[in-house]
Amino acid sequence: MGQLNRAYTVSQVNSYIGNMFATDFALSGITIKGEISNLKYHTSGHIYFTLKDTASQISGVMFVRDRAGLQFKLEDGMSVLCTGSVGVYERGGTYQIYAKSFRSDGVGDLYIRFEQLKKELAEMGMFDPMYKKPIPKYARNIGIVTAKTGAAVRDIVQIAKRRNPYVNLTLYPAQVQGDGAVQSIIRGIKTLDLMGMDVIIVGRGGGSIEDLWAFNEQAVAQAIFDADTPIISAVGHETDTTIADYVADLRAPTPSAGAELAVFDYSKFEDDISGYKAALESVLYEHVQDSRQKLSMYKLKLNQLNPKYILNEYHKKEILSKNELTRLMQNKLVFCRERLRDYDELKTLMTDMLHLTKNHLRDYDGMPSIMKQSLEKARHKLMIKTERLEAVSPLRKLSGGYGFIRDDEGKRVDSVKKLKKGDLISTTLKDGTLKSRIEDINFGG
Known part of the structure; x- marks a missing residue:
């Protein structure tokens, strides 16, 4: 810096200190462990924060050009490992860390990304039960989005044919892991959705969180949410949970379970039909008997009102x-x-x-x-x-010669007007009864 009695400007001093920080190898690629506080996502795209521990703190910034490497969203209170370089902000005369990347401290980056996306989609309402479409009870056309080889597709086909040999299975052979998996899964969902499937199974076999990560991407979740066809998510093993499981209309713990949920048991279906038939016949028989009884009653009432009756x-x-x-x-x-x-x-x-x-x-x-x-x-x-x-x-x-006359019905005859030609009469005299037929009738005295 020269002689002791020489005076320097503030800018010169801060610039000198900045050069010292810049030439210090230890500070140019340092990783600092701490808890994030005073976090601010600026409208410019820069991220401002403070790293602290129990005894001290240091300010920090991540410029927008470096955010491409950030795999999760920073939050206050999060424990992280921040990698970057420590330098001087000459205008303010302060030093800070210029972050290039962040890693979680003790919790994996993918897990943090998973929890953050889960929270974000939940706030958007994509997990709301009101958007869940019912799975058809008797689906006949079932679409499958998974790899064309592997245990998942074999298990689904085997269980589907065992439960119902008449079901139609349509496989979209998707890439379910690595680069391009996300777009492949999305194309499979959209293609089968346009084909008018009754239900679509989307999934794969088990693996690490990295292997299953394609099913944790927001784009896949959005494709599942937007589909008109009911979708069953069947990813990994029973203990594995993905974002696709939360968005789908129904979650299956495994691909095999997905087939069980999508394909109805045909033998049970036949038993149900037989039961329904027997119940229907019983109801119809009772209805017919009841109708016959009512008909007989109505006939009786009609007969009673019939003038002839x-x-x-x-x-x-x-x-x-x-x-x-x-x-x-x-x-x-x-x-x-x-x-x-x-x-x-x-x-x-x-x-x-x-x-x-x-x-x-x-x-x-x-x-x-x-x-x-x-x-x-x-x-x-x-x-x-x-x-x-x-x-x-x-x-x-x-x-005295008189007689008592009755007609053929036993009624007393007291006038010729009650008789007609051909009628039979009985005449009772003092010593017997005569049977006669009227041959002619003369009216008068």
Whole structure:
């Protein structure tokens, strides 16, 4: 710097110190371990930060030209290994580290990238259940996006044919690892989506996080999200989880499990159909029986309202009434005949009594006159009553040449208007009954 009494400008001093930092080999490619704080992503594209530990701190910057090597997003509180060069910011008179790259401290860079993308896509709503499309229960056309060789495609084909030999499988042979894998997987998804598959299985066999990384890229996640066809993600082993698993409509722990979820079991399908058929037949049988019962009931109601049925019922009642009337008339006739016999017996008894009385009167001529008068008066009354009984006796009328006429249904005939030519009639006389057929009818007196 020269003589001690010489004065230097601030710029000269800061420039001198900057040259010292620049020529120091240890500071030109140093890696510093620390925790990020005061992080700021500037609109210019530069990243400003502070690295600190429990005792000290150092400012830092990563210029936009160096961000291409940053594989994950920096966050406050993140423990990192920052590689770059320590230099002087001459305008501010401070020194800082000019970062070229970052690595996670204790956690892999890929894991950090995975968690950051997972958080970002979740905030975008790409994992929301409302966007999940249902997997068809009976898919027949199934697309597969995976490598054309390997255990994954063999397992999927084997399980699919075992469960349902009639299912149609369409393979898009994609590159699932290394450079170009992302675009290959995206082309496979878009191609099968346009072919109208019922469901698409996207996946591969197990491997390290580096091997599976193509399924953790945002572009693949976006292709799965945008597809119209339901997609099953079947990547790696059961313990492996990728971004594709979160975006897909359904996650399968393995490719084999993906085939189980996509392909319906045909034998179980046949059993289900048989069960549905039996249940349907049972329901139909019950419905038919119920309909038949209702039909019979409706027929009965219609018959009851049918004028012909009503007339038949009235005709039946008429026949019953006629039969009942005939029975009553026959009973009445029997009763009258019995009464006639009683009248005859009474008449005979009265006649005998009159003869007896006359004989007694002859025998008792010497009877006092008052007794004779009483007996004569009693005899006179008895004769009057006897005459009255004979006057109302049906047999007396029948004895006079009259007859009791009934039609072929047993009804009493009291007018010729109730008869017509050819009708059968019964005429009851005092000593029997005649059966006759009407040959002619004359109206008048």
